[in-house]
Amino acid sequence: MLRTVNRSASPAPTPPFGGTEPPAHPGDDPWALFLDFDGTLVELAMTPDAVVVPLKLRATLSACMEAFDGAVALVSGRPIAALDALLDPLKLPAAGLHGLELRMPDETVEEAAPRNPEFAELRSRFHSLVREDARLVVEDKGASVALHFRRAPERERELREFVARAMTPHNGHQVMHGKMVLEIRPAHADKGTAIDRFLETPPFAGRTPVFAGDDITDEDGFAAVNRHGGISVKVGDGESAAACRVPDVASLHHWLAGIARTRACG
Numbered sequence: 001m002l003r004t005v006n007r008s009a010s011p012a013p014t015p016p017f018g019g020t021e022p023p024a025h026p027g028d029d030p031w032a033l034f035l036d037f038d039g040t041l042v043e044l045a046m047t048p049d050a051v052v053v054p055l056k057l058r059a060t061l062s063a064c065m066e067a068f069d070g071a072v073a074l075v076s077g078r079p080i081a082a083l084d085a086l087l088d089p090l091k092l093p094a095a096g097l098h099g100l101e102l103r104m105p106d107e108t109v110e111e112a113a114p115r116n117p118e119f120a121e122l123r124s125r126f127h128s129l130v131r132e133d134a135r136l137v138v139e140d141k142g143a144s145v146a147l148h149f150r151r152a153p154e155r156e157r158e159l160r161e162f163v164a165r166a167m168t169p170h171n172g173h174q175v176m177h178g179k180m181v182l183e184i185r186p187a188h189a190d191k192g193t194a195i196d197r198f199l200e201t202p203p204f205a206g207r208t209p210v211f212a213g214d215d216i217t218d219e220d221g222f223a224a225v226n227r228h229g230g231i232s233v234k235v236g237d238g239e240s241a242a243a244c245r246v247p248d249v250a251s252l253h254h255w256l257a258g259i260a261r262t263r264a265c266g
């Protein structure tokens with residue numbers, strides 16, 4: 001179910017994943033670059049705290065900022081504060097918590113996070129689960145809460161059923177299913193609404209949006225970018241609405257370094 005929105009001459013599909021390679025350079029087309037973090041810029045780890053930030057990542061992101069006139073934003077499920085801590089001293093425009101918090105280019109922060117008493121109950125249920133099984137990890141992000149079961153993969157079906165049952169009466173929240181993680185969050189914001197918001201704001205406004213992500217939660221972002229006639233890039237395997245594909249995190253780094261270099265020289 002791949003939609004082709006590739007704007008340049010189409011390279012051959014990249015087996016075995018499908019999708020084309022992303023354009024090697026922006027040419028004269030000004031891009032606004034949106035980047036997921038985990039699984040896209042850094043390899044996934046057993047727990048969110050255990051990710052390793054590659055040495056060159058800060059330099060690559062800084063080069064992209066320069067090449068695209070500051071129109072670069074992280075679009076992540078993590079809180080913005082966690083992204084800052086991982087990339088210190090680099091501070092980029094960012095959407096955290098899948099679009100629930102936004103830090104705009106002028107550093108103002110916009111939040112879309114109404115609290116809900118039923119959500120507090122679900123959060124405490126997650127903490128109870130972790131007390132019973134130390135392999136589970138709760139990542140409490142304030143407006144959303146995630147349960148990681150990477151170290152207990154055999155519990156996936158049971159945990160998904162548990163959450164589906166617990167969520168039935170709770171309006172206004174949704175369950176997001178990621179890679180070995182379940183997340184409960186308010187239903188009114190996602191990575192697509194975050195990208196839409198940035199595209200209303202300089203220096204993002206008027207540019208062609210480009211979004212790279214690896215997970216199911218990135219599909220809202222791919223849909224938004226496709227709607228704007230932009231370039232959607234899926235990292236890794238799996239069905240996706242993204243038109244382009246790179247096989248892994250290392251390939252994405254290589255591509256980012258290349259487009260920043262081409263733009264700077266061109």
Ligand SMILES: [Mg+2]
Pocket residue numbers: 036037038039040213214215
């Ligand atoms: Mg990701």
